[in-house]
Amino acid sequence: MEKESIASIIQKQRELFESNRTKDVKFRLEQLNTLKKVIKKNEAAMYMAVYSDFAKSEFDTFMTELSMVYHEINLALKYLKEWCKPRKVASSLLHFPAKSYIYPEPLGTALVIGAWNYPLQLCLVPAISALAAGNTVILKPGEQSAESSRILAAMINSNFPDDYFHVIEGAADVSSQLLNHRFDKIFFTGSTTVGRIIYKAAAEHLTPVTLELGGKSPAFVFRDANIRLTAKRLVWAKFLNAGQTCVAPDYILVEKSVEGVLLEAIKSEIKRYYKECSLTENYTQIINDRHFERLSKLIDSGDVYCGGTRKAEIRFISPTVMYNVSFDDEVMKEEIFGPVLPVIAFEDIDVAIKAVKDRPKPLSAYVYTNNRKIVKKLIKEVSFGGGAINDSVMHLSNSNLPFGGVGLSGIGSYHGKTGFDTFSHFKSIYRNSFRFEPPLKYPPYTKAKLRLIRFLMR
Structure with missing residues (x-):
């Protein structure tokens, strides 16, 4: 893919996100339902692709890949409205009469780089989490499982607009081109060696990353x-x-x-x-x-x-x-x-x-x-x-x-609600009232006020 094409798709995804359309919960649910139908429709083709890459049976592919993909979609469809709700948290007496909330919001445009060993699951599960959280997604499958990469590109790119969810195929040079651009989130599954490269590239833009790596377990x-x-x-x-x-x-x-x-x-x-x-x-x-x-x-x-x-x-x-x-x-x-x-x-x-x-x-x-x-x-x-x-x-x-891993085996985690959280920012909101204003924080500062603050902040 040409550099200009990659830049164009990223820009279009950024513009769609800025339109606030992907933040609508109803829109997210519609897109997840569409993805579920697309996967179901292409299930036979995916079995053939994985067999071509691994000589892997249909039973094995469903058990280790598609069963988890369907489960993640169904989980998001069932609980997404609940996950998206603002959550009220406690406030101390010092804050009276204010209230405090946490609002989940999507990060923006996400880059998901999948791995070859489970080419469907390790691409689609994090992508599902990113879409559920309200992001736009560029998906880069592992090139070593070439047929699986092709079927993912064919079924996603023909059913979703490229400004929302798009697959970009290619080898390490394509990954390098992608990493030259700024994303709002990068999710990578693969080796520790490549994880270091991803982390270094992300640091140039201060992009948050999740790295699912490996190690000797x-x-x-x-x-x-x-x-x-x-x-x-x-x-x-x-x-x-x-x-x-x-x-x-x-x-x-x-x-x-x-x-x-x-x-x-x-x-x-x-x-x-x-x-x-x-x-x-x-x-x-x-x-x-x-x-x-x-x-x-x-x-x-x-x-x-x-x-x-x-x-x-x-x-x-x-x-x-x-x-x-x-x-x-x-x-x-x-x-x-x-x-x-x-x-x-x-x-x-x-x-x-x-x-x-x-x-x-x-x-x-x-x-x-x-x-x-x-x-x-x-x-x-x-x-x-x-x-x-x-x-x-x-x-x-x-x-x-x-x-997820720890240390050299990874940074961050996903699956279920944790996957939604991984692709979200949790915005802290402090909501005060005009009905009452305690004088405690205003001058003159006195020893009595300090004693009271100490007491209230215990």
Whole structure:
């Protein structure tokens, strides 16, 4: 896309926003209903696009992508009027007879940059939040999932005016062009490396950002856990989307006494659900050759307990478990983002916690145990974006739980009401009356007045 075209669309979106049309709640509800109908109409085409990018089944695509998209739209349609209402807050006696309110208002023109690994969900869910909050939106999908990007552009650009909601496709050069312009909000999902670039560009315009990044998310397994069920849940969470999930368990920290039992249980679960040498409707491809080669090198760098089968011609890597792993190994130096699961044994919980804390704060963390003291200790001592006890990944599906990272794993959060809040400014309004005016704040300033102010401001 030409630079002039990008500038023109941004300007048109800014003009529409300044007209106040998008601030009307009725208008927002109409647009969300239209979007829901458009998605429903194009559902089959979206399944085909995701299959082309990942060889991903319709079931898997609905479960991990469209189900969350529909849920977010339905939630906004149901509660938007309530979310938009001014909220009265308490005032102290010092402010009598005034009253205080908080008014949510949209920020303006938002740029949403999606990610390739869940190309529908990670584009549409933040866009829904932005539209619900009353913003205009430019959406830039991840270019690596090319067919999914194309279907998003086709269905949105043919059903919405470009001054309101528009998809701009392209690679890194297009993102750079977009970032040269001033937006009122930037929402980015992707790697920490690119997140730094986004943050730096946004700083030039003092644009607020939400960064949904990643990191090495640990799963702690203790000897009192139900090992069979733990293995089942970990295998599902790790190998969902062939491990290309930002909140997937990146590695396991298991108590030494149950390491062997857990490894065998994981191996058994993998055999139950996945085929060693071929793609099935339960499994997906690696997104491209570059990531396939990167993951292959990680597998070759250590000891493989099970899996490790690769077929370059279809970008297939079987669910792989690595053992005899240390924090100094190659597989522990970066987020894996693929179907490779390292297992590290520990004997001292404090040593394990320190190893996690010595590294960047993860996006997620998971704890498998029935010991409440251990759960309390880990939640208190380890900083991470969000997580689960005796499960993995499922916290993402509860829209009442804000989703986001901390530190290098992200800035800000979204989903449900939190998504609406992320794309809103909350305007503080102090409303006084002409009926009464206390003399307290006016001269002459006396010790008696000061004592009274101290009392009222306690």
